[in-house]
Amino acid sequence: MAFPHRAPRLHRPAPEALEIPDPLARSRPVLDVARMGAADREAMARGIPGLVLMEAAGQAVARAIRARWSRRPVVVLRGPGNNGGDGSVVARILARHGWRVRVLDLAPDAPLHGDAAVMARRWRGPTLPLTPEALGPEGLESQTLGPGELVVDALFGAGLSRPLAGLARAVVERISALGLDCVAVDIPSGIDGDTGQILGAAPRATLSVTFCHPKPGHLLMPGREYSGTLVVADIGIPPAVVAAQAPTTHVNAPGLWALPAPARSGHKYHRGHVTVMAGTRLTGAARLAGLGARRVGAGLVTLAGPGSALPALGVDQPGALLWDLDQDGPLETLLADRRRTTFILGPGRGRSPATAEAALTLAASGRAVVLDADALTSLAGFRPRLARALAGPCVLTPHDGEYAALFGDLDTGPDRLDRARKAARAVGAVVVLKGPDTVIAAPDGRAALTANAPPTLATAGSGDVLAGLVAGLMAQGLGPFEAASAAVWLHGAAAARHGPGLIAEDLPRLIPAVLADPGLGLATGSGG
Numbered sequence: 346m347a348f349p350h351r352a353p354r355l356h357r358p359a360p361e362a363l364e365i366p367d368p369l370a371r372s373r374p375v376l377d378v379a380r381m382g383a384a385d386r387e388a389m390a391r392g393i394p395g396l397v398l399m400e401a402a403g404q405a406v407a408r409a410i411r412a413r414w415s416r417r418p419v420v421v422l423r424g425p426g427n428n429g430g431d432g433s434v435v436a437r438i439l440a441r442h443g444w445r446v447r448v449l450d451l452a453p454d455a456p457l458h459g460d461a462a463v464m465a466r467r468w469r470g471p472t473l474p475l476t477p478e479a480l481g482p483e484g485l486e487s488q489t490l491g492p493g494e495l496v497v498d499a500l501f502g503a504g505l506s507r508p509l510a511g512l513a514r515a516v517v518e519r520i521s522a523l524g525l526d527c528v529a530v531d532i533p534s535g536i537d538g539d540t541g542q543i544l545g546a547a548p549r550a551t552l553s554v555t556f557c558h559p560k561p562g563h564l565l566m567p568g569r570e571y572s573g574t575l576v577v578a579d580i581g582i583p584p585a586v587v588a589a590q591a592p593t594t595h596v597n598a599p600g601l602w603a604l605p606a607p608a609r610s611g612h613k614y615h616r617g618h619v620t621v622m623a624g625t626r627l628t629g630a631a632r633l634a635g636l637g638a639r640r641v642g643a644g645l646v647t648l649a650g651p652g653s654a655l656p657a658l659g660v661d662q663p664g665a666l667l668w669d670l671d672q673d674g675p676l677e678t679l680l681a682d683r684r685r686t687t688f689i690l691g692p693g694r695g696r697s698p699a700t701a702e703a704a705l706t707l708a709a710s711g712r713a714v715v716l717d718a719d720a721l722t723s724l725a726g727f728r729p730r731l732a733r734a735l736a737g738p739c740v741l742t743p744h745d746g747e748y749a750a751l752f753g754d755l756d757t758g759p760d761r762l763d764r765a766r767k768a769a770r771a772v773g774a775v776v777v778l779k780g781p782d783t784v785i786a787a788p789d790g791r792a793a794l795t796a797n798a799p800p801t802l803a804t805a806g807s808g809d810v811l812a813g814l815v816a817g818l819m820a821q822g823l824g825p826f827e828a829a830s831a832a833v834w835l836h837g838a839a840a841a842r843h844g845p846g847l848i849a850e851d852l853p854r855l856i857p858a859v860l861a862d863p864g865l866g867l868a869t870g871s872g873g
């Protein structure tokens with residue numbers, strides 16, 4: 346039998362096998378539109394020509410497309426600015442690799458400027474005007490966008506300044522209606538880069554290729570959903586240029602925080618003592634919070650509640666301590682023990698003036714405090730008192746409803762990053778604004794955007810576990826911003842390990858496997 350004299354043809358990787366490194370697996374800066382623009386200008390001022398950056402941007406998009414898809418007809422929707430300039434580069438490079446490419450110009454009569462004009466001249470292939478006729482069912486399907494065609498959305502990026510209207514809106518809606526694969530250059534046109542909100546309309550991209558670092562709009566809903574798979578390409582902007590923009594927002598992932606490794610010589614009091622203030626009913630919420638704190642490494646956890654609640658509180662946690670608020674003493678007695686470093690108030694506590702008073706007492710105690718659920722709604726109307734009372738590290742964990750109760754008067758729009766930041770500043774505490782795109786904000790302006798939480802986390806009791814994780818990390822010495830960010834990430838990572846059918850009780854059990862991830866540096870147990 347003769348040996349084949351040609352090497353076997355390599356298989357083109359199936360999309361599932363495509364190895365695009367997850368740009369959100371480690372923490373990195375998130376650049377708002379103004380900082381990204383400033384970084385671009387600074388890079389150019391340091392001698393990197395804009396054309397070089399644009400060529401690198403277009404090349405990165407073309408590379409991502411070629412990695413993901415095999416050759417197919419492509420239509421590049423080209424806008425009037427530099428996003429369109431990137432689109433011209435994508436068209437040229439794909440065509441050079443033998444792809445059939447057409448450019449559809451949004452504003453064929455508008456004069457192009459600067460780098461975008463240069464790149465448009467370097468594209469010598471077919472270019473059609475985007476006209477109303479091209480958008481009719483006859484035009485778009487039969488002439489302009491054929492079945493199976495790949496759309497490159499290079500209409501608008503960072504320069505989006507108003508809602509999409511007219512032809513731009515019509516073409517974007519047509520892409521979605523036809524269910525075509527769409528690659529967004531930088532960000533889907535119509536998604537606000539700073540807020541993730543849709544301005545008018547936006548295409549649902551299969552893939553978005555952005556440059557240098559992600560923008561808030563890639564991580565905040567609905568922008569995150571519209572962005573599809575995110576690729577972040579290095580286009581040669583030096584890290585020092587990015588650092589000079591002093592980014593205050595980061596991707597919430599390892600690197601933003603480091604988990605406390607248990608010291609070999611340590612004992613349980615070195616790992617903090619978390620006290621969960623429970624109510625009479627819904628004791629499950631306090632138990633879940635206690636489990637969260639214990640699994641993440643708190644040395645001791647006390648579940649404190651009224652005498653009538655104690656049998657239920659202790660039912661399934663032999664390792665937790667119990668405190669009878671009627672027999673053993675009230676909150677003040679607990680606070681007299683300085684080794685009680687950390688408190689949780691809210692889960693299952695009940696909404697009442699007494700809960701608000703307990704929250705204010707804890708805030709003034711100087712201990713690390715997590716205020717969640719009923720503590721937040723009970724504090725409605727007491728925010729100025731809370732802000733004045735706060736004497737120690739404090740984390741508030743509202744979902745949107747609890748946010749409305751406590752911060753509804755703040756002047757914010759739908760932008761969740763802005764909402765969390767303003768709330769943190771208003772009260773002087775770290776705010777975890779929970780949702781599919783949980784935002785953590787500190788009073789000093791730092792913020793973290795989370796992208797690892799699967800939708801299965803939206804289940805009763807999951808927030809109670811989160812409160813426990815935050816407290817458990819603060820008990821071990823993490824600052825409130827780091828503890829809150831790490832807890833939110835661990836919570837998402839635990840849920841992601843489970844898949845469908847997740848219930849809150851599963852989450853604490855999944856935490857050890859997450860902590861064993863080598864990327865977190867705890868697996869060897871070699872803490873000093």
Ligand SMILES: NC(=O)C1=CN([C@@H]2O[C@H](COP(=O)(O)OP(=O)(O)OC[C@H]3O[C@@H](n4cnc5c(N)ncnc54)[C@H](O)[C@@H]3O)[C@@H](O)[C@H]2O)[C@@H](O)CC1
Pocket residue numbers: 382385386395398399400402424425426427428429430431500501502503504505506507508509510513530531532556580
């Ligand atoms: N040096 C740089 O600044 C680089 C920029 N790059 C690209 O440049 C993009 C930003 O470019 P630009 O600042 O030129 O902005 P864009 O290209 O995003 O859009 C600006 C143009 O769109 C118009 N416009 C905005 N919103 C509109 C709407 N709703 N309807 C109709 N017209 C609208 C504006 O009037 C302006 O003419 C980035 O997103 C990125 O793709 C890359 O080339 C990398 C380098």
Ligand SMILES: [K+]
Pocket residue numbers: 428498499500501502529530531532533534
């Ligand atoms: K775009």
